[in-house]
Amino acid sequence: MTVYHLSPGANLLLWVFPIVVVVGVVVWGFLASRREARHT
Amino acid sequence: MTPPPPSTVMTVAVVMVIYLGVLLFIGWRAAQRTHGGEDFHLAGRSLGAWAAGISSTASSESGWVTLGAVGMTYAHGISGLWFAPGCLLGYIVNLYFVAPRLRTLSEDEGSLTLTDVLTRRWGDPHNVVRITSVAIILLSMMGYVAAQMTAAGKAFSSTLGLEGSRGYIIGVLIGAAVITAVTSLGGFRGVAWTDLFQGLLVAAALIGLPLYAIVKLGGFGPLIQGLGAIDPNLLTATGGRTGPALLGFVVGELGIGLGYPGMPHVVTRYMAARNLREVRRLSVIAMLWGVAVFYGAGLVGLAGRVMLPHLADGEKTLMILSLKLFNPVLAGLMLAAVISAILSTVDSQLLVAASAVSYDVVEEIFGQASDDRRSLLLGRWTVVIVGMIGILLSIGHVRVVFWFVLFAWSALGASFGPLVLFAVAKKNLINRHGALAGMLTGFGVTLAWKLGRDIASNPQAFSRVPFFTLAVTAFILVIARVSERVDTGDYAAVLAAAALTLSSWWLVQQDGLHHLYELVPAFAFAAAAALAVSAAFRHELASEAG
Secondary structure (H helix, E strand, C coil): CCCCCCCHHHHHHHHHHHHHHHHHHHHHHHHHHHHHHHHC | CCCCCHHHHHHHHHHHHHHHHHHHHHHHHHHHCCCCHHHHHHHHHCECHHHHHHHHHHHHCCCCCCCHHHHHHHHHHHHHHHHHHHHHHHHHHHHHHHHHHHHHHHHHHCCCCHHHHHHHHHCCCCCHHHHHHHHHHHHHHHHHHHHHHHHHHHHHHHHCCCCHHHHHHHHHHHHHHHHHHHHHHHHHHHHHHHHHHHHHHHHHHHHHHHHHHHHHHCCHHHHHHHHHHHCHHHHCCCCCCCHHHHHHHHHHHHHHHHHHHHCHHHHHHHHCECCHHHHHHHHHHHHHHHHHHHHHHHHHHHHHHHHCCCCCCHHHHHHHHHHHHCCHHHHHHHHHHHHHHHHHHHHHHHHHHHHHHHHHHHHHHCCCCCCHHHHHHHHHHHHHHHHHHHHHHHHCCCCHHHHHHHHHHHHHHHHHHHHHHHHHHCCCCCCHHHHHHHHHHHHHHHHHHHHHHCCCCCHHHHHCHHHHHHHHHHHHHHHHHHHCCCCHHHHHHHHHHHHHHHHHHHHCCCCCHHHCCCHHHHHHHHHHHHHHHHHHCHHHHHHHHC
């Protein structure tokens, strides 16, 4: 029986891109709120 | 597919009635807090992060996210997901660059609409920019609103078991009446609150359904094996495309994101946020919503391809999969999510179109309804009238409205996107003549390029573009000359837009260029026109100011 795999590009599109975006957004939000807390 | 049993239809109908009741209740609560013009057009700049954030994203994603995006991955597999990075890049520009700057700028200027922002940013002594902006918004939005009402009518009639053309008309009337009532009574706040409710429903459906479907399939491994067995190309990012076809496809999908900064019904949400802290919070909420919804829709399409491999129309995957997998109550909620995606867009567009007439034209140009109560009444009645026009267009099955949905995204994106970016970046980057050139060029190039891409279905319309462009240009110039309300820079802007529209009409006929999604060249031409005309008349405006 043939075993299928996602191509490397498909892995980037399906997994890597959204994970990078989510981690980036959460880290940015956390840093921004800390910066804001320091200023107030 | 066999139709669901009557008991299921009845349960789904009950869920729908409850859903519509919730929308009306929210609209009524919002109406109690809407007392004047600023409340009606911009919720008194008092929205919290959740309402402003989810409303901005739910407004930008119409029924295409629950129908079209699902159909993309159903048909093309993983390569159908290229729209997601395109849209998310548009979100990033909007949320992290445009939103905080636009919030500050609009409050400093006292602007209530996007047209207001642009005219106050660069001055508009003769209302030339304002009139052009309103005309483009109305031309683009009315077809868009009517098409969304048509989609809502079809969704309601099929989920409520209403049959035939009579059932369709009842479906349109139910959806349109509820959404017009909510928008008219609650104004911006009603739209934002119902969008929050509907946006969360869409996100819940697009997270829950694919997770459940993948678990039912036995996990992610069986999903991949199932897709590969149907067609190994479904598991690649190229989908088997090569060369110019691949490039055109990827650029087109990524190019969708260029539209976001120019959507008046989206960017006004940022202007309505309570303060900059809420803008920062809403950017996180909106981004996470975007990732969940885009990838959720993509996964529904992938799971649907394996579980229901022989659907004639992949865009119905979500609805059919829900009825297959869930009990009637949950299936009803899923179908309510499909309709939510449509209605959360149509209410925002209805309000933008109505604000363009009642605020930008009647109040600002004609100076009517100067007190808050009259401004509120005027806004409410304009929503009712615009809503009724939308209902008539959708009941009349005006064929051109579906063409307008795709056209409107590109036309608004190209006409306003570059200007919004210039406006928030720096005050003196362009001036009012450049703004006029940018708007007209964005609209003209979109029209010419889109007709060029659709030439097979309507060759006559494309062949008439030069005549139409010259006729409209001559008409504008004659009106301008007679009214004596424009100056040399405005004439130059109109002529530049005409020249670029004609150039794009010629360009799109060149080998291979018709593969290019119209928003990409239209956006670039509009930005270039705005910068070039502004540079040419910089000194004239400087001496005028001095």
